[in-house]
Amino acid sequence: MSNQRQASSASQTPHLSPAELSYLYTSLSLPGSPIRPDGRSPTQFRPLTAETNILPGTNGSARIGFADGTQAIVGVKAEVERTTLSADTLDAREFDPNHDRESQEGSAAVSGHGSWVQMSIEIPGFRDDDALPVFLSEMMRESLVGSVGADESGMAGGLKGRLVINKRWHWRLYIDVLLLSQPLSYPLPLLSLTTHLALLSTKLPKLKSQGEEDPFFDDDWAVAEYLYPRSSSTLKKSPSQHVRPPVTLLVISVGDNVIFDPNREEIAVADAVLAISVTRGEGGGLKLLSIRTIDPPSRLTQPGIPNSENVNMLGATPAEENALTQATGEEEVSGVWRPRRGGVKRSVVANMVRTVLKKGGVGEEVLEGLEGVEVV
C-alpha cells in the first residue's frame, strides 16, 4: 500500500527485470517502425467495447472495457443551483452608483464558473485523497472547464456556458468515475474516453420557463436536450454542433518514436509521458486545451549491471580502465538497462503535440471513433 502511494503519478512500478526492460526499449525505439509487444501500430489504440446510457438514475452514463479486462463506468448527474458570487470575489462595480443591481451579477452568471463541474475518481486500492486520483481528476476537469465559448456570448461554446440557465440559476454537474478493475495500466486513456462518452450521452430536461423566471422544466424525458447537441444531419452544422467534450490522450516517447495508448509494459520504458487534452474547435479542426507531464515510471526501475561491473563475471570480460566513468553511471552500455534520467527536449514535446493535432492525425481519429458510438 505504501509502495503504491509513493509511486503516485507514475502508477505502479513495473515488475520487469532490467533485461526485459532493455529488450522492450530497444524494440520500441527502433527508428521509424517500433515493434510493440501486442503488435499494434504506434498510433493504434487497444480494442475496446463501449456502451452508453447504462445507468437509469443518471443524466448520462457510459461504460468502456478494454480487452485486457479493465473497465470503467462514468455517471453524470446534474442539479439546479442558485448562482451566488462567492465571498472571495468582490465586484468593484458594486460601488458604481450608476450601475443597477440587475446587470451587476454580471459576468460569472453569463460565462459560467469552473467550480460548477465537480469530478471524483474512484480507483480500487487508492484512497480518494491519494495523489493518483486527485491528479487524474484535476487533469480531466481542467480541460473540461478550460474550453471557452465559441462566440462572445459564451452560450454556444464551452461547457461552463452551457450550464447557465439564467442570471440567477445554473446547473451543477457531478461527474463520478469508477474504475471497476485494478489499474493494470495507467488508467488515464480509459477514464478520459469513458467520461467523454458519458458527457456525449448526457441529457438535461427541457426548460419551460423563460428568461429570469425561476427555472421550471418539462417533465417529459423524451424531449430532454443533449448537453452537447448532436448533429442530426451532416448537411448543415451550426458551430455549436462541433463542440465536443475534450479527450485526454496519453502519449509516450521512446527514442525518436511517439507511441499512443501505451500499455503497462510500454509505459515502463518511456522516456517521457505526456497527457494531451484536445477537443474539436469551431471550424471542426482540433484545438489544444492542456498538456501535463506525467512522471515516467522508468525513473523508478532497477538498473542492469554490465558484465564489466558484475562480480560474478570477473575474468570473463577483459578488464576496463575506465572504472571512474562507470561509477558516475552516465554512459550507456548497449543492451544494459539504465533508469531514465533528466527530462525531455523541447523538440520532442513539439513533435508529440504535432502528432496529436495534425489533420487526419490521432486526435481526429479518436474523436470520430467516439462519435460513432451510438448514443441511445
Place this chain on the structure above:
Amino acid sequence: MMADRRRVNGPSGGTRPAVFASLAESGTGVSERAQRQRQPSELRKIFLKTGLIPTASGSSYLEFEPSASLAAARINPKSLIPPSSALKLACTVHGPKPLPRSAAFSPNLVLTTHVKYAPFAARKRRGHIRDASERDLGVHLETALRGAIIAERWPKSGLDITITILEAEDDRWWADAPDSHDASWGMMNVLAGCITAASAAIADAHIDCLDLVAGGVAALVSDEEKQSSAAPKLMLDADPAEHRSIVSACVVAYMPARDEITELWLKGDSSKASLENGDKRSVHEALLDGAVDAARGAHTVLAEAVRESLLKTVG
C-alpha cells in the same frame, strides 16, 4: 467534505474587511487595477536564501518582488485590501534518511513532496488539511524534481520535501468577477516558485542532481475590454492581478545545462489567439519557449543562491 474536527476552525465562509463606497468613488485609486510596470520579457526580482532553517538538512526561502502598486500601498495604505500579493514560501528538505521498516524495498531514493498553503496565505482562508489543488501541486513538484535528482545513489532511503506557502499569488484581480477564462492561474506562479525553492534546498542538503532545475511561467494575457479587438500578448512571469484576463499559461521546470524540461504544465484555450506577424511558431510552442526563458532567468538567481550557501559551509 473533509472537515477537520480536531481543531477549532474559523468560519468556513469568511468575511471581508469593509470597503466604503465613498472611498471607491473619490478616485483615490483603491479600486484601480494594478498595472504591469515591467517589460513583457522582464521577470520580477527574486529573493532566494538557503539554510535559514537549522533543523532541516536543507532549506530555502523564496520571495517575489511585490508589484509597484503593492509596494506603494504598503508605504501609504489607502485601503484595508492590498491591491495584489507577492509570493513568499519556505521549503525544507529532510533526508536522505532510511525508509521505515514497513516500506517496500526501493533501489532508488523515494521522494515525498508536500505543498501546503498557510491558512492565511490567500485572500480566502485555507483549511489545515490539504485540498485537491495542494495535492495536485505536490504531484507536479515531485515530477519536476524526480527528473533532476540522481536517485539511484541512495537506495532504500527517503527524502521529504515540505513547502509552506506563506503568501500566494492571486488568481485574478481581487475586484474582478470571474470570467470565462477564469482558472487557478495563481497556482502556476506558485508552482514555478516551489520548483526553484525546492531545487535550492536540495542543493543546500548536498543531494546529487543533474543540474539545478528552475521554474518559469509564461502567459498569454489580454488587457482589452473586448477580447476580440486585439491579439493577446505573451508575457513572462505574468502576475494575474495585473491583467484583465489570462488566455493560456504554461509552467516548466527546466535544466539549462541539458536543455531539458522535467515538468510541463500548459493550460488554457489558446486556439483563437495569434502571435505577432512573422512569428511562425504555434501558440503553445511560443508559450513553452517563453516559459523556458523565464526559467533561465530564475536559474541565474538560483545558481547565485547556491554559490552563497556553498561559501557559507566552506568558510
